[in-house]
Amino acid sequence: MAKAGEIQSPYKGEDIDRRSVLKIAAGGVVGAAALGGGAAWLFDRENRPSEEQGRGMVRDYTVPDDPAYPQVVKIQGSDPSQTLSRAVELMGGIRRFIEPGDRVAIKPNIGWDRVPKHAANTNPLLVAAMVDMCLKAGASEVIVTDASCNDANRAYKNSGIGEAAYNAGARVLLPRKDRFHEMVLEGKLLKKWPVYTPLVYADKVINMAICKHHNLTNGLTACMKNWYGILGGQRNLLHQDIHTSIFDLANFMRPTLVVLDALRILVRNGPQGGSFSDTEVKNLLVVGTDQVAIDTIAADIMGRDPRTIGFLTLSDGVLGHMDLSRIRLKDLTA
């Protein structure tokens, strides 16, 4: 080691030695490499797509179609759990959809700080029944979550879904800002948007929506609109072209299974209601794999003409079928 004094005066000419020269040169090289490498790493960094964004595009969680089973089942029943398990049985059983070891994400509607009787959120017993079924089919983990509109703590509590899903064995995640990551959706309207990752990073995704009134979409919000809950950011801007944004989302998210809760529906003051008199008991459940067909049935349940609903006509023939004669529909209510 050179003494400190020698390093401090390397330019005194005659008393500089080889050791000092090498040290200075080495320091310069390391410094230059650090500066150069750092600059290269930082250069135009914001425009390099992260790994995560690249993993966007279409998220396909579907299982192969099987002609032996219907694509959509419409069923009547007042007991949520029994009705759901019967419908899924008709679809070929939960084991057709969930493989042992799967990480399953369930996306109910937990948008609003309302109690179950307000019919603003998915029926909690239905969510619990689905959690139970998935766990029995061998799922390694079932996540139940949604990016609520109202305060999530209250929405999860008052909707009853937090409690019911937790008791059924699910991992209930409250939405947190850090779990939203920007992703490339490559839609017509939605190019890049912050997406709620727990609903995307899963092996299987189940959409469990409730059939509700919504003024902007000609009176209907159901399964496809339910995907709004995977978005963060300024989603209130999307109302300016709600149909295209719903189409983009339904195109981005191709769920394993879709459940439409029409046990008790919200017919007025949607999408959050607030009065029991805004609801009607229908005791209907629609389960299937075709989002477009199921929302077409939802329009029918709400008494709306599906052909007047923009996101359905946009998706017809692309994401599914509005013409129910073109799908294998098992209608037990007919």
Add this chain to the structure above:
Amino acid sequence: MAFTWKGIYVPQGAEQHVAADTPAAKDSIRKARLYGATSTKGRALVWLRRLSQAFFLFLFLYLLVNTEYIPSFGSGVETAAGAESVALDMPVNIFLSIDPLVGLSTAIAAHSLFKGLIWCLVLAIPTLLVGRFFCGWICPFGTLHHWTAALWPSIQGGKRIKRNRLQPFMRLKFYLLVGFLVASLFTTVQIGLLDPICLLTRSVGLAIIPGLNYVAAEALNLMALSNIGFLQSWADTGNTVRASTLSQDQAVYNGAFFLGASLIGLLLMNRYITRLWCRMLCPLGALLGIFSRFSIFGMRKDHEKCTGCNLCLLHCQGAAEPQGGVQWHAAECHLCFNCEGACPEDVIHFKFFPRRSDVEVGANMQRRSFMRAAAAGAVMLPLSRVSTGFWENSNPKLIRPPGSVPEKEFLERCIKCGECMKVCPTNFLHPAAFEAGLEGLWSPVAIARVGYCEHSCTLCGSVCPTGAIQPITEAQKVGKDGHQPIRLGTAFYNRGRCLPWAMDTPCIVCEEWCPTSPKAIWVEEVEVRKERKDGGEVIKLQRPHVDPERCIGCGACEYACPVKDDPAVYITNINESREPENRLLLKVIQQY
């Protein structure tokens, strides 16, 4: 001497700087260094006090971070059939409830002691009997001052001892107390500005905790974006810890910078004079000091044994004159027992019924200064009330929390503690700057650009310690079971900025968010020609309107409006149900 529980801190060079310049004093210092304090009881009390301080500071912070509703699933309550009501699971405001200054000043102003404030007797009665033990043993703000002074002093040794003598300027706290109480008599409660519990709750709850949360979240976010596997999974775990200990969502508050900076500034004063806040400014300390006049507990000094080593003075927290040869000041002493626990000569003993000749009681206020302070307190209210802004030309943005009493009564009760703002789940409530005049500084005001009033939520009323916000039920708030809904104000459209009105573009997010049933915001279906420079097209459009009879002024529309900077729909306080002077609609007036 190895570190033992009986050891006392004796600074280097204490012989020169600390002691009186006598051989006996220097000898005392050496004794202290070698053997510690003579009083075993004194040392034991010091350690007990440290334990107590740590416990109550922790309890205070624990209750403050839990002033936030987070549901616990799996508590065994079946909520599927009908939700149980949302409520906090602990009495988060107990420090404010036991604060006798809160009880006294609101009782003077409002002529009523609000329910939970009866708990202030738990503190007031023992103080009458034994003195200001609260300051030394319980007060979380006092503990922070104590620790700052002890761990990070700038002035030490002889200089600190000089500053630890009781100074006349330290009477300021008594004059502040007099001013505040006279203001209360004139029905404006201002103690919250300086009451230590109010100040600490407000500054820590609204600035320090959100600030720490911000730093933690940003650091974890950097980890999450690192694209390094294990760092990312740590970030997720870290965020779970952050959300459960600091706050779930990042809150922001009006003027939080000043709240946080003033707290830090007050703590930094300790570097120059030990617990300067407690000695000079704290109105609660002043009140408890006056209460201690009747204390039967105090100091006995064996003056003849004192060598003048000044170790007691060096460690004194309250400037209570513990050293030999002078009287001990009961009104200043925090009962921290540092002096007894530091004395190497067995001079100082705390005991019941001490000799009166050792004790000086009372505040020693000067009559003229007392009158000046009282006069200052007296002019506060009339000058505020004859300014515009209170009765006339009041601020339309002064939106008070749901369940608030009328403005005049509100100012008789609000102690600006910030509990309502901390608990508000949507960040709707903020400390006012001057929206409510100088009188209403830091009282709660709603800012609907940041949050909105959650329809079923009644948390702010449940944590308000003084009843400025009444504890209400959900049914009372939303207007079920025969109640009229509580209105905070009314929404108005600015059609020049509204997408469907001004730009013929679909939107109605406000209608989606309107929580009343039937909705106070309704839409008109229109066919309009959307003009463009290169032609136009006829489109169907929904244009929103407010039904003021149904509007409750919750601000959800303003919060959700995508016109982010200057919203196209906004609330003002007109037609608020609490204020008979601020009604708008005849039909609504009939209801109340």
